[in-house]
Amino acid sequence: MNEQELRRLLTVSVEDVLPSQPATASWDRARRTRRTRRAVGAVALAVALVGGGTVAALRPPGDPPPDQSVAPTVEPTHAGPVARVPTDLPFPPDPLARLTNPATVRLSERPVQRALALFQPLDEEYHEDGPVRVLGNDGVVRSLDVVTLAPTRDVGGNQAPAVKPGVLSPDGRSAAFAQPNELIMVDLTTAAVRRVPLDGYLELVVWASDRVLVGGDRRTYAVDRDTGKANEIDVSPWDMIAPDPAAGREAALIEVIGEQGGLTLRSRTAREGTIRSEQRISGDALPVPYQVHEFYGRGWLHGERLARAAWITSSEMQGAEGVVVLDARTGAVAHVLDVGRDRWKGCCEVLGWDNKGAVLLRLQPNGVARWHPETGEVTGVLRDLPGVVALAG
Template sequence: MNEQDLRQLLIVSVEDVLPSQPATAGWERARRTRRTRRAVAAVAVAVALVGGGTVAALRSPADPPPAPPVGPTVTPTVDPSHAGPVQRPPAELTFPPDPLARLGDPATVPLSARPVQRALALFQPLDEENRADGPVRVLGDDGVVRSLDVVTLAPTRDAGGNEAPALKPGVLSPDGRWAAFAQTNELIMVDLTSAGVRRVPLDGYLELVVWANDRVLVGGDNRTYAVDRDDEAASTIDVSAWEVVAPDPEAGREAALIELGGEWGGLTLRSRTAREGTIRSEERITADALPSPYKVNEFYGRGWLHGERIASAAWITSSEIDGAEGVAVLDARTGAVTHLLDLGRERAKGCCPVLGWDNQGAVLLRLEPAGLARWNPETGEITGIVRDLRGAIALAS
């Protein structure tokens, strides 16, 4: 091999050897690449500016702007807690599953054969003349409907001979263990957990009952009795059986009793002592939070206390008519109406008495065509519970 051949061989052998400083070579290559990209980008921007300016100059003022890119539609989140003070039910109610939905089922067993641990509700069918059309049904928390076979109830009546079913809102104790029924000259108490019956003699035409802790307030002809559930001791108390609000079951025995009464211009909320019924305070009921011309004209049916709020059916002045049906929620401390459910002008008079509150802060009421409906004043949501249920209903709070 001569010298020229040896030189050629050495050149070939080192052609694939990497530089001794690869990092320095890499940075140099990267620097050249960045410089090249900046130059290309500068040219591209210049072209875009010139082209865009030319297009803008040539476009007619009447030309529409370019369409925005298509993307997913975002629906803004609505806070349901900001429902307005005046609300209306939907045109069509939904009926989600509910334990009370079995209230319209026929009884399958007598109470005497199978007492309840706790009753959710009582129901009695009524005929077209508003008279009892069968025995009282007892819906237990086990879902079984029983017939109240341990007592036969007569209609209540007043001195004028007017009659009404004995089953009314307020007769079922908040714990669902007792039922109390007003009868002429007596109070009947039924222990639903044992099917036992107690009869307490009392004078007068007694029509209305409401539970106040472990006592029963029962009255009618301008006289109200307070009857102790355990020892059956009875005394008169200076409250109106027609106007007294069903107390909150969470309140103690000595919690004040509240009455709603009067007519518009003189609607009042009175607080009375639990024992004697002595007036503690009296507040004028106001509707300043409602938009004009809404106001409450008169309350009807039983009012129900839940915490510091009272719910009661009422006749109202709405944006359409003076005398519409409605449900009012009031502040129990001040008498201010905070929410109003406007039920419109096409309903029967006295159609929609309130039957209590549930443990989620929703009002339970009668509503056509639903037999029973649930309204949440804070969210405005109203749903059906039982459909087309004709009869008298009493619920456990």
């Protein structure tokens, strides 16, 4: 077989095969073989391989080979946007579990570099049961000894602990406490205390970049974190969503308002609080019979996602407890955590997001849980800790 006959045979063999297919690669190999002046028998073997490769390329594909990949995969624990708290909740090790330990040092003696959490122990009647604990990023639990906090009060005389979700700054360096007629700000890195006199019954605080928003039923103040200068702003501390710390000082202020049939996502300008837009909150993506009736507690932004506790209709009952994740751009409900039956009313306030995109929530009577909305995985953080927990952002 001479070279011209070989070329003709190869041309016939690959004339219906695209240039990117194996036949072309085999032709190149054959040319390299000829350059090495191998025997004619070796060339003939190459031709046979080309023919076999062409037939294989043109044959209709059969069943694909089994996937032998050993790469890890994330297996959702729920089929769709609804997840449930497992009956047997696992409790892997977690740094926040140190909050169960008593304080071993006073903050005035050993300030923190950054606090991970605050905890106010409470007794069965919901009264303070010991000093506020400060968990530092060094794992040491300190007592907040530089200030004595009074319960917050409303115009009706109802009282609540001064420590609430949201009082700890996102960077863990400061804490702000609403008090009757004043805001108390504590620098946890120096143990310094600043008091800002303000009129009214103040109950809630929200950290918003370089300001602290503090207010109650009748008015809200925006207090500069560095100077203490305050001015009134037209937002509700009850409906206000804690901004994402990464969003910057000019990020819009978001409120979630209304009840079932009229739940609304409202956007306001960062500085003046002027309304920019309103859109209805939609649960169209939820399976029947799930619905969201009303939100409660502090809500938290993480990028374009918003997490807040709510009363829902579940597969078992109306008025069930749940946690909802919304798309903060459109108001669409993306995920719901059904916490199940036999929970306290208002059991499951959201405490914030962790740095891996999981929602941390109170799981009453006295626990804390972590929920990954994308996978539906729910794990325990704290088993039994009677009191109020506030986390850094």
